Amino acid sequence: MGTVDIADMDITARLAEKKPKVVFVLGGPGSGKGTQCANIVEHFHYTHLSAGDLLRAEIKSGSENGTMIQNMIKEGKIVPSEVTIKLLQKAMLESVNDKFLIDGFPRNEENRAAFEAVTKIKPEFVLVFNCPEEEMERRLLSRNQGREDDNIETVRKRFKVFLESSLPVIEYYKAKGKVREIDAAKPVGEVFEAVKVIFTPEAEKIVFGFITTEKR
Numbered sequence: 001m002g003t004v005d006i007a008d009m010d011i012t013a014r015l016a017e018k019k020p021k022v023v024f025v026l027g028g029p030g031s032g033k034g035t036q037c038a039n040i041v042e043h044f045h046y047t048h049l050s051a052g053d054l055l056r057a058e059i060k061s062g063s064e065n066g067t068m069i070q071n072m073i074k075e076g077k078i079v080p081s082e083v084t085i086k087l088l089q090k091a092m093l094e095s096v097n098d099k100f101l102i103d104g105f106p107r108n109e110e111n112r113a114a115f116e117a118v119t120k121i122k123p124e125f126v127l128v129f130n131c132p133e134e135e136m137e138r139r140l141l142s143r144n145q146g147r148e149d150d151n152i153e154t155v156r157k158r159f160k161v162f163l164e165s166s167l168p169v170i171e172y173y174k175a176k177g178k179v180r181e182i183d184a185a186k187p188v189g190e191v192f193e194a195v196k197v198i199f200t201p202e203a204e205k206i207v208f209g210f211i212t213t214e215k216r
């Protein structure tokens, strides 16, 4: 008979009580997810959780999964969902906030189905940054943040994984009417103008429109 991990049950139950609101942020490698999440945090008071950042922190912490995660990242492969989901659950529980931007997750069908099965959380919506591959490649190769996966060999593998494994997840949410798409090839400020429209509540947009009309 399998054993029941009390710690895992506890974390899942406590997170369910918290009822977190989640927006998934997806897009190709280098499309600008992290850059725009920082802007959203500043303007709309979300907490940004990058799955990639959490995995990199796990490597640095000297965890028993560290070597496996490092090898997967170097190859541009997707780490088993169980590992990433636990990191995301823990980060959501530890935060005082209840609004989260989950950046770079779900990256494949396994990530998506496992997250839903374990947490029962469905995203409010899914923000998708669209950017041509040549532009993403330019950005990644000049990012200069010392990432082991920002080299041309790994970048090509990451693009392949995005096309084969991540695009089907976006299609899944599109079919559910949950996707909000952004043209991410534009300069950072212009991209954020488009992002703002999506995060601004409808009521505020109407009030703003009313005030500007009144002043004329």
Ligand SMILES: Nc1ncnc2c1ncn2[C@@H]1O[C@H](COP(=O)(O)OP(=O)(O)OP(=O)(O)O)[C@@H](O)[C@H]1O
Residues within 6 Å of the ligand: 027, 028, 029, 030, 031, 032, 033, 034, 035, 036, 052, 104, 139, 140, 142, 143, 184, 185, 186, 187, 188, 189, 191
């Ligand atoms: N709209 C933009 N125009 C030009 N450069 C940008 C734009 N957005 C982000 N960048 C730059 O491109 C690089 C990649 O951006 P960022 O780290 O936000 O992408 P990402 O989608 O999070 O990538 P990854 O999937 O690899 O984590 C960074 O150096 C960033 O400064």
Ligand SMILES: Nc1ccn([C@@H]2O[C@H](COP(=O)(O)O)[C@@H](O)[C@H]2O)c(=O)n1
Residues within 6 Å of the ligand: 029, 050, 051, 052, 053, 055, 072, 073, 074, 075, 076, 077, 078, 079, 080, 084, 103, 104, 105, 106, 107, 111, 149, 158
């Ligand atoms: N759900 C995820 C997200 C990321 N990874 C691994 O991390 C790498 C870097 O991710 P970024 O979002 O920071 O670009 C990615 O290439 C994967 O190797 C993952 O396994 N699962």
Ligand SMILES: [Mg+2]
Residues within 6 Å of the ligand: 033, 034, 050, 052, 104
């Ligand atoms: Mg990123």
